[in-house]
Amino acid sequence: MKKLGIGLLIILIILGLFFILKDVDRQKERVKEKPLAKYTFENLKKKQFLSLPVALGHVLDEDENIISQMFYFNIRETIDGKSMHRKVSGLINVPKLEGTYPVIVMMRGFVPKEIYTTGIGTQRAGEFFAQNGFITIAQDFLGYGQSENPSGNSIEERFQTHTTTLTLLSSLVNLNNGLDASYSGKIKADTSKVGIWGHSNGGQIALSVLEITGKNYPTVLWAPVSKPFPYSIFFFMDDFDDHGKALRKVVANFENDYDIELYSPSNFYSWINAPIQIHQGTADDSVPPKWSDQLNKDLEKLGKYIEYFVYPGADHNLLPGWETAVQRSLDFYKQKLL
Numbered sequence: 001m002k003k004l005g006i007g008l009l010i011i012l013i014i015l016g017l018f019f020i021l022k023d024v025d026r027q028k029e030r031v032k033e034k035p036l037a038k039y040t041f042e043n044l045k046k047k048q049f050l051s052l053p054v055a056l057g058h059v060l061d062e063d064e065n066i067i068s069q070m071f072y073f074n075i076r077e078t079i080d081g082k083s084m085h086r087k088v089s090g091l092i093n094v095p096k097l098e099g100t101y102p103v104i105v106m107m108r109g110f111v112p113k114e115i116y117t118t119g120i121g122t123q124r125a126g127e128f129f130a131q132n133g134f135i136t137i138a139q140d141f142l143g144y145g146q147s148e149n150p151s152g153n154s155i156e157e158r159f160q161t162h163t164t165t166l167t168l169l170s171s172l173v174n175l176n177n178g179l180d181a182s183y184s185g186k187i188k189a190d191t192s193k194v195g196i197w198g199h200s201n202g203g204q205i206a207l208s209v210l211e212i213t214g215k216n217y218p219t220v221l222w223a224p225v226s227k228p229f230p231y232s233i234f235f236f237m238d239d240f241d242d243h244g245k246a247l248r249k250v251v252a253n254f255e256n257d258y259d260i261e262l263y264s265p266s267n268f269y270s271w272i273n274a275p276i277q278i279h280q281g282t283a284d285d286s287v288p289p290k291w292s293d294q295l296n297k298d299l300e301k302l303g304k305y306i307e308y309f310v311y312p313g314a315d316h317n318l319l320p321g322w323e324t325a326v327q328r329s330l331d332f333y334k335q336k337l338l
Contacts, residue, residue: 036254039159040262044212045271049163049170050076056092056178060118066130067094070118070146071137071178075160075167088164089146090139091119093130094179098186102193102337103172104129105217106138107165109200109225109286118145121199128326129197134333135189136197137175139168154247155254159263162208169194169209169217193337196274197329200287200316201225204265211271218336220277220329223287223316226295229264269298275305277332279325281314307332 037043057070071092074085095101108121118140119126126136142150142160150157172191179187196219198206203224210219230251254260261267276299280292289310296308309328311321318325 034257036153036156036159036258039156039162041208041212041265041268041271042262044162044166045214047166049166051173052076052167052171054171054175054178056182057089060091065096066127067096068092068119068123068127069094069182072146073168073171075142075164077163086142086148087146088139088142088148088168089118090137091123091126092138093126093136094183094187095130095133095135096187100188100190101133101135102195102333103175103189103191104134104136104195104197104333105165105169105172106136107161107196107198107202107205108138109202109223111144113144116140116144121202122197125197125326125329129330129333132330132334133338134195135175135187137168137172139164154250161205162212165205165209166212169213195219195333195337198222198224207269207272208265210274210276211265211268214271214273217274218277218333219274220279220332222279222318222325222329223281223284224278224292224295225287226266226291228266230260266298269304270302272299272302272304275307275332275336277307277309277329279309279311279318279328281311281316281318281321283313284316286316 038047052074054071054073057072059067059069061068069092071090073088075088077084077086104126106122106126111120119138122136122138126138129136140147141164142148142157150160172189172194175189175191179189194217196206196209196217198204198219199222203221204226206219206221207224207226210217251260278292278296280287280289282289292308292310296306299306309325311318311325314321314325
């Protein structure tokens with residue numbers, strides 16, 4: 001009888017340990033670290049982006065109307081529980097005439113790092129806007145120009161383009177401190193009047209920023225990438241040396257832990273509260289015209305303010321319609337910001 005009691009006790013102890021370990025496993029599963037969850041649109045919308053200093057650097061070019069020079073700001077990130085700063089560089093174009101000017105934040109499309117120089121992809125349009133009464137500012141993004149390196153995770157690097165842009169927009173309130181240091185108060189930014197310009201993948205970043213902030217930033221999009229993530233990056237895999245094999249593996253691993261729909265800007269168009277002007281060439285071999293056609297339809301269906309211009313025979317850079325496109329863009333900014 002005594003042996004039976006001891007045996008029963010042992011069985012109960014084993015069963016107790018089993019259920020305790022099962023509960024521990026369930027708790028571990030519930031608290032499994034998901035570091036990229038902070039980049040969902042819902043979470044970014046809740047995040048308060050800090051207003052950090054903006055400093056101007058050396059002059060790159062100058063003519064009778066504008067000055068083009070480097071600028072710098074920092075982004076603050078929490079990595080492994082530690083707060084870190086990363087420096088971001090970029091190009092600012094400033095009118096020479098004394099005055100106060102609205103600001104246009106510009107975002108370029110994809111450029112291979114091996115050929116990248118500060119301002120590539122935005123410089124020509126940025127100079128045109130600056131010559132016509134705007135301060136234009138274009139970041140290099142992490143890993144480009146003089147900016148520090150991004151995350152080693154290629155998916156996170158993509159999301160960092162959103163957080164870097166959101167930090168820049170929050171930091172524009174400090175832009176006049178940098179301008180004062182260079183121009184003694186003669187040239188100022190009206191940071192209550194801010195527009196956005198995005199080309200290609202920069203257009204997708206612009207759409208994401210409009211959704212996350214919900215702010216009224218009048219926005220011009222040239223041949224924007226607007227397909228859902230990750231299809232929007234799979235479309236360009238033929239340009240990769242391995243035809244996207246490594247990228248597909250990275251995305252597959254990401255989808256194992258995360259709901260990819262929470263990271264796709266095409267799911268959050270209803271959050272946009274800004275007027276948008278879209279330009280698309282019919283001979284664009286990088287962004288299919290049907291993408292912009294659909295984007296226009298989707299935004300119109302939601303009652304958003306949209307102007308849509310199509311350029312017969314124009315390529316990804318809107319050539320030969322560039323002059324018409326940039327003048328229409330300028331007219332839009334003047335209407336919405338001046």
